[in-house]
Amino acid sequence: MGEENKVILHGMWASPFSKRVELALKLKGIPFEYVEEDLKNKSAEILHYNPVHKKIPVLVHNGKPIAESLVILEYIDETWKNNPRFLPQDPYKRARVRFWTSFVQQHLFETMFTVVKTDGEAQEKAVKELLEKLQVLEEGIKEFFPDGNICIDSNNVGLLDLVLLSVFGPYNVQEEVLGIKIIDMEKTPLVYSWLRAINQLPLVKESIPPHDKLAAVLKFMRENALKSSSA
Amino acid sequence: MADEVKLFGMWASPYSLRVELALKLKGIPYEYIEEDLSNKSSLLLKYNPVHQKIPVLVHNGKPVAESSVILEYIDEIWRDNPVLPQDPYDRAMARFWAKFIDEKIQPTARNANLAEEKEREQAVEECCQQLKMLENELQGKPFFGGDTMGYLDIAALVIAFWFEVVREVVGLDLITEERFPILCKWIGKLQDIDVINECRPPKEKHVNYVRARYEAAKAAASN
Numbered sequence: 001m002g003e004e005n006k007v008i009l010h011g012m013w014a015s016p017f018s019k020r021v022e023l024a025l026k027l028k029g030i031p032f033e034y035v036e037e038d039l040k041n042k043s044a045e046i047l048h049y050n051p052v053h054k055k056i057p058v059l060v061h062n063g064k065p066i067a068e069s070l071v072i073l074e075y076i077d078e079t080w081k082n083n084p085r086f087l088p089q090d091p092y093k094r095a096r097v098r099f100w101t102s103f104v105q106q107h108l109f110e111t112m113f114t115v116v117k118t119d120g121e122a123q124e125k126a127v128k129e130l131l132e133k134l135q136v137l138e139e140g141i142k143e144f145f146p147d148g149n150i151c152i153d154s155n156n157v158g159l160l161d162l163v164l165l166s167v168f169g170p171y172n173v174q175e176e177v178l179g180i181k182i183i184d185m186e187k188t189p190l191v192y193s194w195l196r197a198i199n200q201l202p203l204v205k206e207s208i209p210p211h212d213k214l215a216a217v218l219k220f221m222r223e224n225a226l227k228s229s230s231a
Numbered sequence: 232m233a234d235e236v237k238l239f240g241m242w243a244s245p246y247s248l249r250v251e252l253a254l255k256l257k258g259i260p261y262e263y264i265e266e267d268l269s270n271k272s273s274l275l276l277k278y279n280p281v282h283q284k285i286p287v288l289v290h291n292g293k294p295v296a297e298s299s300v301i302l303e304y305i306d307e308i309w310r311d312n313p314v315l316p317q318d319p320y321d322r323a324m325a326r327f328w329a330k331f332i333d334e335k336i337q338p339t340a341r342n343a344n345l346a347e348e349k350e351r352e353q354a355v356e357e358c359c360q361q362l363k364m365l366e367n368e369l370q371g372k373p374f375f376g377g378d379t380m381g382y383l384d385i386a387a388l389v390i391a392f393w394f395e396v397v398r399e400v401v402g403l404d405l406i407t408e409e410r411f412p413i414l415c416k417w418i419g420k421l422q423d424i425d426v427i428n429e430c431r432p433p434k435e436k437h438v439n440y441v442r443a444r445y446e447a448a449k450a451a452a453s454n
Contacts, residue, residue, distance in 0.1 A: 052331065052364055064320055071326045078319040091307035092293055098300045103281065136281060 007032040008060040010046055012039055013209055014217045016166035017069040018057040024073055026203050027157055028080050086159040101163050107133050109167045117225035138188040152197045165198045173214045236261040237289040239275050243432050243440050245389035246298040247286040252385050253305050255426040257312045315382045329386035336361045344401045366414045391418045392431055400442045
């Protein structure tokens, strides 16, 4: 052991991308050193390890850097093959998980981002789109929970759970700051129950930053975005 | 029981080409179904109800959508002639750069091509910086995949063939020999590979197709 498996995660406490990697490492029981990055004053290491994007998270495994959270998650699953496995064994099921992960990341997250950064008509349009896409997700995930039973524990948490958590885990915060209902128990009961189940996991509960801190960050982000778009 | 493999694709789509090429490189027999994107077939809508897009691979009746998801699936089912590297770190690098092409290079190239004159120089510079980063991955190797084509070469075909078509239509030469000697050499090699020539869009037809879309995009932008 010792130097053979040195893992460093360069992250940022409020970043959903960073959080999903942090959780992944903890879930697999992989010892790692965490380095909190100040995004307004990026370290020489981040610029060296991720010269292409200059962003976190970056995982450094035995000196070799990997950037982009989804790439990192697959790398972790392929390198540390203990439970939980983030992807199922069957290739077709793996394709389904990757498909929906891509949907949550590229469609839901991007639309959510627009909702946060806009107001007025533009925001209304984005909210409508977000809610429609959440309905699509609600339908789509029935294949993962065929009898409506959602049974998630620290041994079977997967890629899609981690990505959904990072986008909508703090939905209470998002709804409070935006004044909009996003995860509705009646409209999307499966997504609602699914998020509850993931949020209940002990490791998740420990890792989620305090409500007030997250709310402050979200408010700040929104104010900045609205200011710069009207400038 | 023999495998039944169908690919719903479109002749001018780089994403469709990625899947076709992967199937050919791995020697997997398949039936190709050309989709008219202005009149999508009921089968396509059935197999990809969420996005209603090509490419979609249907393997023994089960659909797989999204080109990057399909490529991973193909490699996992048909283990001969792997398209992705074996080592997890190398796989991560291939996936990283393929994402870079799709999420960074393609949009900045599009911006450069559609930019008004005063913004063009900056847009071109941004695209060229990104292309340079990608080109560095070819240092000391004939292909991104090493001695033979791999996942990243397949993903990068859009740069090899689409950029030259856009150059003819828009007149913007992003990948010059002077600035990108290694990338140009790589493109030259690709043009000699039979399986690629079998499935890449025919040049003249492609130029006409892109010209029509470019003109429509320009018209829409000025309205």
